[in-house]
Amino acid sequence: MRSSQHQHFWxxxxxxxxxxxxxxxxxxxxxxxxxxxxxxxxxxxxxxxxLKLKWLGDFFVTLLSMSSLPIILxxxxxxxxxxxxxxxxxxxxxxxxxxxxxxxxxxxxxxxxCFATGAMFWSIGPDTLSFLGKILTQTQIPxxxxxxxxxxxxxxxxxENVFDALSSGKLVPLLLVSxxxxxxxxxxPEHQGETLLSVCDDxxxxxxxxxxxxxxxxxxxxxxLMASTVAxxxxxxxxxxxxxxxxxxxxxxxxxxxxxxxxxxxxxxxTAQTIHALREPIFISFxxxxxxxxxxxxxxxxxxxFKLPKVASEFSVPMTIALNGHNLVVQxxxxxxxTAYVYxxxxxxxxxxxxxxLSAFPGSLAGPSLPTxxxxxxxxxxxxxxxxxxxxxxxxLTGPILAPICGTHTLxxxxxxxxxxxxxxxxxxxxxxxxxxxxKSS
Numbered sequence: 001m002r003s004s005q006h007q008h009f010w011x012x013x014x015x016x017x018x019x020x021x022x023x024x025x026x027x028x029x030x031x032x033x034x035x036x037x038x039x040x041x042x043x044x045x046x047x048x049x050x051l052k053l054k055w056l057g058d059f060f061v062t063l064l065s066m067s068s069l070p071i072i073l074x075x076x077x078x079x080x081x082x083x084x085x086x087x088x089x090x091x092x093x094x095x096x097x098x099x100x101x102x103x104x105x106x107x108x109x110x111x112x113x114c115f116a117t118g119a120m121f122w123s124i125g126p127d128t129l130s131f132l133g134k135i136l137t138q139t140q141i142p143x144x145x146x147x148x149x150x151x152x153x154x155x156x157x158x159x160e161n162v163f164d165a166l167s168s169g170k171l172v173p174l175l176l177v178s179x180x181x182x183x184x185x186x187x188x189p190e191h192q193g194e195t196l197l198s199v200c201d202d203x204x205x206x207x208x209x210x211x212x213x214x215x216x217x218x219x220x221x222x223x224x225l226m227a228s229t230v231a232x233x234x235x236x237x238x239x240x241x242x243x244x245x246x247x248x249x250x251x252x253x254x255x256x257x258x259x260x261x262x263x264x265x266x267x268x269x270x271t272a273q274t275i276h277a278l279r280e281p282i283f284i285s286f287x288x289x290x291x292x293x294x295x296x297x298x299x300x301x302x303x304x305x306f307k308l309p310k311v312a313s314e315f316s317v318p319m320t321i322a323l324n325g326h327n328l329v330v331q332x333x334x335x336x337x338x339t340a341y342v343y344x345x346x347x348x349x350x351x352x353x354x355x356x357x358l359s360a361f362p363g364s365l366a367g368p369s370l371p372t373x374x375x376x377x378x379x380x381x382x383x384x385x386x387x388x389x390x391x392x393x394x395x396x397l398t399g400p401i402l403a404p405i406c407g408t409h410t411l412x413x414x415x416x417x418x419x420x421x422x423x424x425x426x427x428x429x430x431x432x433x434x435x436x437x438x439x440k441s442s
Contacts, residue, residue: 031219032218032219032222032283032287034219035218035219035220035222035223035226036222036223036226036287038223038226038227039053039222039223039224039225039226039227039230040226040227040230042223042226042227042230042231043226043227043228043229043230043231044230044235046231047231047234048231049227049231050227050228050230050231050232051228051231051232053223053224053227053228054224054227054228055224056220056221056223056224056225057221057222057223057224057225057226057227057228057229058224059221059224060214060217060218060220060221060222060224060225061221061225061290063214063217063221064211064214064288064290064292064293066210067207067208067210067211067214067293068207068211068290068292068293069174070203070204070206070207071203071204071207071208071211071292071295071296072174072175072178072292072295072318072322073174073177073178073200073203074200074201074203074204074207075204075295075299075318076175076178076179076182076318076319076322077178077181077182077185077196077197077200078182078197078200078201078204079182079318079319080178080179080182080183080185080186080319081182081183081185081186081193081197082186082197083186084182084183084185084186084187085186085190099320099417099420099421100320100323100324101360103324103326103413103417104326104329104360105356105360107251107255107326107329107330107333107360108329108330108332108333108355108356108357108359108360109356110251110254110255111247111251111329111330111333111334111359112333112337112352112355112356114247114250114251114254114334115247115333115334115337115338115347116337116347116352118243118246118247118250119341119347122243175322175323181196185197204296208296211293211296215284215288215293218287218288222287222288225289229400229401232400233397233400233401237397238401241394241397241398241401243338244334244335244338244394244398245398245401245402247334248330248331248334248398248402248405249402249405251330251334252327252330252402252405252406252408252409253405255326255330255409255412255413256405256408256409256412257271258416259409259412259413259415259416260274260275260278260412260416261274262416262419262420263278263306263415263416263419266306266308266419266420267305267306267307267308267419269306274306277301277305277306278298278301278412278415280294280297280301281294281295281297281298281301281411281415282294282408282411282412284297285407285408285410285411286404286405286407286408287404288407289403289404289406289407290403290407291321291407291408291410291411291414292321292322294407294411295317295318295321295411295414298317298321298411298414298415299313299317299318301415302317302415302418302419306419308418308419313418316414316417316418316421317414317415317417317418318414319414320413320414320417320418321410321411321413321414324410324413324414324417325373326409326410326413327405327406327409327410327413328373328376329359329360330409331373331395331398331399331402331406332359332373332376332377332380333355333356333359335377335391335394335395335398336355336358336359336380336381336384336386336391337351337352337355338394339381339386339387339390339391339394340384340386342390343386343387343390345385345386351384354383354384355380355384358379358380358383358384359380373395374392374395374396377391377392377395
């Protein structure tokens with residue numbers, strides 16, 4: 001009997017070691033990179049198999065959304081409530097708006113300059129232009145992408161009830177409800193609302209654990225996503241759109257480096273050290289094509305590694321990621337100029353200045369949401385005399401390929417926003433954070 005128990009114990013130990021090695025392998029960043037390459041290869045050389053793998057990518061994205069939305073709810077509620085209770089509201093909100101507006105103008109200017117420079121050295125042949133024209137005229141725009149009227153727009157922003165905001169999976173209604181709840185708790189007397197904040201803390205840590213578990217499925221999910229995306233677009237479409245795809249990646253990579261440099265200056269660290277410290281949230285946002293799963297890791301880096309005030313990291317980082325649409329400014333500006341290029345409309349200095357002004361503010365207020373971005377297209381294209389539907393098609397076609405860099409760009413813009421707003425402050429100025437509240441309640 002003792003011998004069988006001893007044997008069973010060692011079998012369990014061997015099983016645990018094997019599972020540990022498997023999980024470590026699945027969590028290896030190079031495995032995720034290999035999965036991306038494999039997915040692209042499947043989509044290019046075996047379209048039928050790539051389309052069949054779509055369910056795998058959809059399952060992974062749904063699993064991430066299930067975990068991310070409660071995390072966003074908890075983070076936004078607690079960050080707003082504790083910022084209001086700390087008395088730092090005016091300081092952080094005013095600086096956040098300033099960074100949004102000034103940043104949007106700079107992003108639009110950089111995008112327009114890169115397009116003008118790129119068009120001087122990259123010419124699109126007549127056959128490619130003819131093929132692009134056919135794509136832009138034949139691709140159908142989903143009904144949900146049409147510009148909503150006033151009443152319809154309000155219906156998309158304001159949910160029928162709180163549970164609808166949670167169950168619909170739409171980010172804007174969820175942010176509205178979370179902001180209202182956080183504000184309501186924040187204006188309560190000092191010791192009221194602590195129970196709700198404690199519940200939000202528990203929700204945060206519970207779904208963070210689920211999110212970490214789901215990332216073990218990342219190699220399979222990212223392979224399915226890339227395979228189905230490339231198979232649906234086809235190699236010919238990707239080649240035809242290579243100019244605007246390359247420009248989008250170039251502009252967002254430059255912006256990401258500027259964000260990292262800003263964080264490094266505030267934290268008084270080298271650029272290499274800053275990139276190394278942010279490697280985990282950068283990796284998560286890139287391979288999941290979504291900045292929200294990386295929010296917990298980013299907040300931890302900003303407060304612990306870069307020594308920012310915790311109220312800044314827990315307020316500015318999630319709020320900027322949720323509301324800042326600077327990557328959409330890039331897409332709007334480049335899509336407008338590319339549409340003019342395809343339709344042989346002269347791109348003058350006046351048009352470039354108009355693109356900067358028109359794309360900056362709608363894009364900065366759209367938030368990182370593709371449907372909202374599509375709704376903004378007519379407001380930018382119509383004053384320029386450009387057809388709106390081709391612009392929507394360009395954004396729809398390039399969106400899946402740009403998703404990885406858009407996720408990373410949005411994440412780093414949130415981190416840079418927190419750094420620029422708060423700077424390095426002493427821990428005596430910090431207010432109670434999620435982790436502090438968790439320790440007190442336990």
